[in-house]
Amino acid sequence: MLLTQGMYARNIIFISFKRLNTGYVRNDKFRLLFEERASYGKIRGYHRRFSFWLQEQSLQVTRACTKQFEFILAQRVRRSIQIFHLYTRIWDEITLKRFIRSWTQRCTRNARHFLLSAAGVSVYNWNTERISDEEINRYRREIEEIERLRKSTIICPECNLRIKFDEKQPNVTYCESHGAPIIENEGWQPFMDRKDMLVWRKKEPNDLYTYKIYGSFPDVTAEDFLQVQIDIDYRKKWDTNACVVQLIESDPISVSCKDQSTDIIYWEIKWPVMFLNRDYVYQRRWVIDRENGLIILISKGTTHPDVPVKPGVYRVTTYWSYLVIKAHKDFDEPGIEIGLTYYDDPGINIASVTTWVAMNGLSDFIGRMRKAALDYYQYKISRKERQEKDAEEIEEDATTITRVATF
Incomplete structure (x- = not known):
């Protein structure tokens, strides 16, 4: 224009x-x-x-x-989704959520604790709280002491047969003619007679009891019985009463040791509907004495800044136990004796309730523990196969991820 x-x-x-x-x-x-x-x-x-x-x-x-x-962004999003799906094949959804939740908790902890952890400094005073070697050595002859207790309390001095003080067990011959009385030894009284298991108890000044358990299991290896105690992942499978079992911290000195370890454990257990669940924070140290065929495991209640008291759960502060495992032959061959002495204050000082818990809980717990030890061999095999399969899948996924990233 x-x-x-x-x-x-x-x-x-x-x-x-x-x-x-x-x-x-x-x-x-x-x-x-x-x-x-x-x-x-x-x-x-x-x-x-x-x-x-x-x-x-x-x-x-x-x-x-x-x-x-938009095309470039869509390509990026699609690639991210592909990588995410590849990783969900490596980790299942529960593990991935647990990892994310654990990482979130780590990031939201107190800044002081985070900095100390980053610097490799523990907030737990291991120098003053660590279970000592003297305490470990104190229980090296526990099985022999229990044998003396057995002879002095439930064995008839006339015929050397077992005195009946509870239910009769099969394949056990009891004294029928002498009427030998049940004898108390240093406060220990016979309490339960079960298959391959005997239980004594001793009354404490607060009217609660300390329990001592002896078991003889010809079909269980010492190594498997130890793993039942310390393998946290396996504990979650066989212990149906355990709501939470978590490793909080390990002693820096024992991390590189093969035949011993010291850890801080958090453990929450179910109680009947009318009661609050109970939880424990305790230090656990185990030592393998291969020369004498012994395993000694000591657990003692403690406190840790990373495990505060939870609302709606009763924290048991007074707790200790001593477990001694003696192998008949080698650690990987069946045949063991165990001696377990433990005490805890669950916050209920009602004799009928504590007796009911002990009567029903002890035998059931020891029975499940023994069954778990018998099944641990198959668990090891399946875990090894699963690890090998996961390694193969990870290798395949890594190759796929490399190809996707290259594309």
């Missing part, structure tokens, strides 16, 4: 000057001047038309750039 107006204006001027002074209009300088002006007008017109065209095309260019960006 502007170009057309310029052409009309030029023609009018030429006609006017032609009528006024034909010679001047034909002058070369004046003609060249008008031609230059006309050329400038053309260039200016082309510039305006290009600008107008560019404005019209800008919306389409913006849309094209947006589509390109």
Whole structure:
């Protein structure tokens, strides 16, 4: 349009000057001047038309750039989803959620504890709280002491047969003729007679009891029985009363040791519906004495800043136990004797309730523990197969991830 107006204006001027002074209009300088002006007008017109065209095309260019960006973003999201699905094949959903929840808890802990952990410094005073070697050595002859207790309390001195003080057990011959009385030895009284298991108890000043258990299991290995106690993942499978079992911290000194370890454990157990669940925070140290065929495991209640008291759960603060496992032959061959002495204060000082818990809980717990030890061999095999399968899947997934990342 502007170009057309310029052409009309030029023609009018030429006609006017032609009528006024034909010679001047034909002058070369004046003609060249008008031609230059006309050329400038053309260039200016082309510039305006290009600008107008560019404005019209800008919306389409913006849309094209947006589509390109969306395409690239979709490719990135799709790749991330593919990688996520690959990792969910490596870790199942529960493990992945547990990992995320654990990481979140770690990140939201107290800053002081986080910094100390990052620096490799424990907030637990192991130098003052660690279970000592003297305490471990104190129980090296526990099985012999229990044998003396058995002879002095439930064995008839006349015929050397067992005195009946509870239910009769199969394959056990009891004294029938002498009527030997049950004898108390240093406060220990016979309490339960079960298959391959005897239990004594001793009354404490607060009217609660300390219990001592002796078991003889010809079909269980010492190594498997130990693993039943210390393998936390396996504990969650066989101990149906355990709500939570968690490793809180390990003693830095024992981390690199093969035949001993010291750890802080958190343990929450179910109680009947009318009562609150009980939980424990305790230090556990175990030592393997291969020369004498012994395993000694000591647990004692403690406190740890990473495990505060939970609402709705009763924290048992007074707790200790001493477990001695004696192998008949080698640690990996069946045949063991065990001696377990333990005491805890569950916060209920009602004799009928504590007796009921002991009568029903002890035999059931020891029975499940023995069954778990028998099943641990199959658990080890299945765990090894699962680990090998997971390793193969991880290798395959790593290859796939590399290919996806390359693509």
